[in-house]
Amino acid sequence: MRVARALTIAGSDSGGGAGIQADLKTFQMLGVYGMTAITAITVQNTKGVFGSHLVPPELVAAQIDAVVRDIGTDAAKTGMLATAEIIEAVAAKIRELGITPLVVDPVMVAKGGAPLLEEDARSTLIRELFPLAAVVTPNISEAEALTGMTIRTRDEMVEAAKRIAALGPGAVVVKGGHLAGDPLDILYDGQAVVEFPGVRVRTPHTHGTGCTFSAAITAELAKGASLLDALGTAKAFISAGIREAPGLGEGHGPTNHWAYSRQHAGSDQPRDAAQASEDAEGGREAR
Ligand SMILES: Nc1ncnc2c1ncn2[C@@H]1O[C@H](COP(=O)(O)OP(=O)(O)OP(=O)(O)O)[C@@H](O)[C@H]1O
């Protein structure tokens, strides 16, 4: 049996809902062998980020080197990268090893407002990593920071996706989780705009939604899915995870990383987008 492999290059969330931990849980539940290159250790729970310790850039690069040269990978993603120096080391290693496809989640700020990327590192992220990315997955405030726009409507999301696509990635997904109303995500792949609608769950438990979503895209790409199908599955995965959040902690609790896979036996195979989008809208599966 050939097992799909995926690498996450991100920060550790001691609370287990975001970062490396969310990525590994998501890879595992989608039937993909997960590997990690840890960029930072954060002291974190559902209430906030209370400290962090950065890993030296050369040690981040060495982790990537060690796993990819030995085990190999079918896809990779980046999350919290913290500094320009870490971004440069990661980008150089990705280029050297020819790691592809790459999903870049341009993590900037945690839900409670704690910075996860130094502000002056944004231009390095754009210059070094965006051109290597198959897809970049900003939320609304990250898309605003990347474009200088204010985003309140679907049309402004489309415009932001197009402007970010011009910075070099193969495709852009602007996530609408932070806009009012039902959470619509917008994909622009340089040619077409595709909408991924969802149904808003009224809940405080959305810690790590962005990490989980981009990890699910990465896992599906590792299995050989098209970007469209990978996004459909990722949307269904995060929708189920939010709907069935376990309600842990006193603040923004984690999502349920096993909810989707419990509903879909055999989900180590890539699924098609139409089926997945029905699931994201809650049309097919029981709640
Ligand atoms: N309350 C909600 N109900 C349903 N879907 C949601 C909700 N909030 C977010 N989503 C979906 O979750 C995914 C992640 O979007 P979001 O905008 O929350 O990312 P994010 O801000 O990067 O997350 P985080 O920073 O917490 O990791 C998107 O598909 C979005 O539409």
Ligand SMILES: Cc1ncc(CO)c(N)n1
């Ligand atoms: C380590 C880490 N990465 C990403 C996020 C964003 O959700 C977070 N809260 N913590």
